[in-house]
Amino acid sequence: MGFSADLSGKIALVTGATSGLGERFARVLAKNGAAVAITGRRVERLEKLKTEIEAAGGKAFIHPLDVTDVGSIRACVDNVWEQFGPIDILINNSGIGEPTLATDFTPEHYDKVMDTNARGAFFVAQAVAKRMIAAGRPGKITTVASLAAIDVVKGLSVYAMSKAAAAHMTRALALEWARFGIDVNAICPGYIVTEINEGTWETDLGKKMIAGFPRKRIGKPEDLDGLILLLSSPDNGFMTGSVIVVDDGQSLG
Numbered sequence: 088m089g090f091s092a093d094l095s096g097k098i099a100l101v102t103g104a105t106s107g108l109g110e111r112f113a114r115v116l117a118k119n120g121a122a123v124a125i126t127g128r129r130v131e132r133l134e135k136l137k138t139e140i141e142a143a144g145g146k147a148f149i150h151p152l153d154v155t156d157v158g159s160i161r162a163c164v165d166n167v168w169e170q171f172g173p174i175d176i177l178i179n180n181s182g183i184g185e186p187t188l189a190t191d192f193t194p195e196h197y198d199k200v201m202d203t204n205a206r207g208a209f210f211v212a213q214a215v216a217k218r219m220i221a222a223g224r225p226g227k228i229t230t231v232a233s234l235a236a237i238d239v240v241k242g243l244s245v246y247a248m249s250k251a252a253a254a255h256m257t258r259a260l261a262l263e264w265a266r267f268g269i270d271v272n273a274i275c276p277g278y279i280v281t282e283i284n285e286g287t288w289e290t291d292l293g294k295k296m297i298a299g300f301p302r303k304r305i306g307k308p309e310d311l312d313g314l315i316l317l318l319s320s321p322d323n324g325f326m327t328g329s330v331i332v333v334d335d336g337q338s339l340g
């Protein structure tokens with residue numbers, strides 16, 4: 088059965104829809120009636136996803152996007168708005184992990200993680216909110232931060248810093264945009280199996296990590312369906328500035 092929300096007539100822009108969580112979010116939003124603008128750098132994957140969403144009765148629009156390039160962000164948001172329609176929902180999801188010990192980070196590698204996860208998330212939110220504000224339309228912006236925004240993990244220092252920035256950004260933007268009817272929230276997932284961490288769970292370290300979790304398991308992208316629908320639903324009108332941990336208790340103990 089699963090969760091549901093009435094998103095008919097809404098347009099959602101999903102960043103990082105080429106795999107993992109973003110791909111799942113696009114499918115779930117489309118299944119619940121939203122027309123979805125799916126974005127990312129790997130356009131061939133977007134084409135496959137569009138075909139599948141449309142075969143299931145949904146509506147999708149493809150636009151390439153590199154969130155490290157502010158010109159690409161602005162072109163994407165403007166083209167989606169003008170060619171597909173005004174954006175009601177943003178799922179600000181693009182991100183990279185890049186586990187590296189702090190002593191091994193180069194300035195270039197540091198910039199890549201920060202430019203994707205923090206700077207990119209900021210300028211995507213800014214581009215969408217500017218259009219919503221100019222059009223006098225309310226909206227829902229949900230940024231996918233991470234449990235690493237709150238909890239630190241060895242080898243993920245810069246990732247954790249970038250996600251802490253994305254989480255704190257959420258509260259700052261919620262404060263500025265509340266008066267425009269734009270709800271800005273963030274989710275902080277625990278470990279969910281996707282390409283960002285594939286290969287980890289079969290290693291000795293991965294097995295040890297799972298054994299340490301209270302439920303001795305990692306999540307699946309569909310475990311976030313209900314939360315992403317709640318934060319995208321026009322029926323949810325009393326949440327903004329929330330940074331929500333959704334981790335199956337992985338951070339406990």
Ligand SMILES: NC(=O)c1ccc[n+]([C@@H]2O[C@H](COP(=O)([O-])OP(=O)(O)OC[C@H]3O[C@@H](n4cnc5c(N)ncnc54)[C@H](OP(=O)(O)O)[C@@H]3O)[C@@H](O)[C@H]2O)c1
Pocket residue numbers: 102103104105106107108109126127128129130152153154155180181182183184203231232233234275276277278279280281282283284
């Ligand atoms: N899986 C987890 O355990 C977990 C836990 C907490 C938080 N998260 C967060 O969830 C989000 C989605 O990650 P995932 O787990 O679904 O990993 P994933 O399968 O690797 O997906 C990452 C997505 O980000 C996109 N992306 C990366 N760099 C980009 C760029 N420069 N411009 C535009 N898009 C870019 C990728 O698209 P292209 O490569 O096609 O551009 C891809 O669609 C990330 O922000 C991640 O930090 C994941």
